Amino acid sequence: MTELQDNWASRLRAGAIGVAVAAPLALGGAAFAQGYPSTEETLDWTIAFGPGGGNDIMARTIVDILNTYDLYPGDISVENRAGGSGAVGWGYLFGQAGSGYGISTTSGSFVTTPLQADTPWEPADFTPVALLATDDLVLVVNGSSDIQDIGQFIEYAQANPITIAGTGTVNVDFIVPTLFAQAAGFEFEYVSFNSMADQTTALLSDSVDAMVGNPGEILGLIDSGDLRPLVYSGSSTPDALGDVPTMGDVGHDIGVSMPRGLILPPDAPAEAQEWWIATMQEVVQTPEWAEYISSNTLTPTVLYGEEFRTFLTRTQNGFAEVLRSVGAID
């Protein structure tokens, strides 16, 4: 059984490398003769996750904006290529190296999946277009808890053993409270869950003391008073959370977020990268984009081109360091 699986894994890798070598040969040259973007070429838009998820919603929002404002002259074909926590979809984009007509949106797994599995690609391999927003987390306690604000929380955590729930371990959910606890000087046990739903149930049933989560998914419970938000990990608190302070406001800034951005295949032509940077500068100005940012409670953080690549490398190194220190990865 184990031998068999090993075999498949190596065959898959061999396949991916084969595609990576073949693609530039097939796509190079002629395609860019008339300038970018050519209306002859269909833009192959890969979504590395299934429909309905965060990555899918972001990709479809951008495509909608491109269509509404006639920003992209040619046809766009959007396809969900889910599997292996993004490895399948981004592997497919990696295979289009050298092309300017493949594109994809990134999310947290873009940084974490290569840390966990032998993907043939690293985030920095791709041609960066722009970081458009970051996913940040809010620390919440049960609405019936005696803890009213983050100051009381830190005080309580320094005096008592506490548990904080989050989704997964090789994930920003684990990194954010770990770094925050180091900065604020308390210790906690991290309890890892499979989904936001599971961890929310655990907190509502008073099984854990606190949890971190994406505000968008728990706003309803925050509005009704069932959950009490204490602190936000992004650089500025979204309107929906009211006057909750950021970690920076309380003096314990951690500077880690999940990147939501746009990438092209590795070694995409410079003119394609420039065209997309210019176009995305228009996209982020639209009211539709503002609506997307606010309804998903994202932090609008915009970085273009090489700055985005630097951001990715820095985020991944930060993650790897924390995860290695707790033994989650080798």
Add this chain to the structure above:
Amino acid sequence: MDIFSDLVMGLSVAITPINLVYLLAGAMVGMVVGVIPGFGPSAGLAILLPVTFGMDPVGAIMMLAAIYYGAMYGGTITSILLNTPGESATVASTFDGFPLAKKGRAGPALVMQAVASFVGGTVGVILITILAPLFSQVSRSFGPPEYFLLAAMGMLTLIVMIGTNWKLGVVSALIGFALGTVGVDLETGQGRYTFGSAELIGGIYFIPIAIGLFGLGELFYAFYSGLHKTGSGGIIQIDKKARFWPDAQDFISTRWTMARHSVLGFVVGVIPGAGATIASLMAYSTERSLSKTPEKFGQGEMAGLVAPETANNAASSGAMIPLLTLGIPGSASTAVLLAAFMLWGLRPGPLFMEQNPELAWGLIASMYLGNMVLLAISVFAIPLFVQLIKVPYRILGPAVVVICTLGTFSVNASFVETYLMFAAGIVGFFMRLYGFSPAALVLALVLGPLAEEALRQTLTISRGSFGIFLERPASLWIIGVTVVLVLILPLLGRIGSKAGRAEKAGG
């Protein structure tokens, strides 16, 4: 009566010609995705989600919800006819559904599953209507300790599955538990037996294994026993003398089965994360332990089919409670529904029903209609499905291989999972040949990771103390119910049947 005015308001929103068309379309799509093995409601919902963007939210949500509960009707058809569960919640329906078909009772089995689904679904909606606020309290009293106890309760089903040849049964279950350890360790984040493959990070999904073991395994066994050489008919034969419709006895003997598993299924469905799969398994083992003739289970007992079928439909209604009252999805399918709510700019949570009464009650009202539509579709479609049995096996066999392959591949578009499905098919054939229990393997694969994660979360929270199970009221309730189900009820049953026999002998 507040509830009735709400419900009438909901009906007035739901019953517009265009909404009824959406409802019908959703019910049909649900049936179809349910019938295709592996292609469950969550996949069907996710694919149709983008289609609904331009629609009115009430119609769209009615349609999506109909896909969701419609799949529970369709999923059983292949469980009964091909021993291949259409989706995870219908695994338990193969245990007695397929033996019933083998005995020539495919027609009655299909009709009874539709009736059981209707009863479970409708009782579930009635309970949502009158008890939604009460049950939202149930779903917020469950944490990791309770999930572990629930998973442990589900494992009692294993004892039932293992049956007479306990050594082979235990080995089968252990293989399942072992497969369940593959994937990233939730607590430490380390990969276990993933061999660096990104496809195995998420672990071995049990759908390809179930399709392979049950569907392909049965197929290979049929070829091994030379069925393809016979002119017509398959593994299951239609007994010309047996009637197509269920007889009065089928209804009478299962009336209490339907009643109790409507409630049981609903309650389990209300608990986020437990869902229809666990509900159907628990219903099966409870029904067997209550039965006066437990030895007939697995041999084609109608109650053994009706119990899980009622429960999985009731559970799919129950799962709407945490979604509507807390904004917490209880399953993969309700998570897609939640995504749909958010796409329309709705904010699910405790205030959702108050702020969007038209939508919430329109949805609930549409579920009454939807269940009626589905019962009608099922009953009319059954004669069509029964025609399948008349297809010569040499044609049906290859078609099953294609269906199983496509079904597995379509879930995650994963080649690794497709290979796993074929490997499981070969393993399933040998298990069948040598008397191992594929059902025990699949159950262990489903419940093992669930129990492991919940237990480790529990012990992290309690810092290693098992006392936590006795400190929480919800935990104590589950322990109490388990003890009653496992020890007291079978004991009472045995005393009762002894007394009955003594009476007869005396009289």
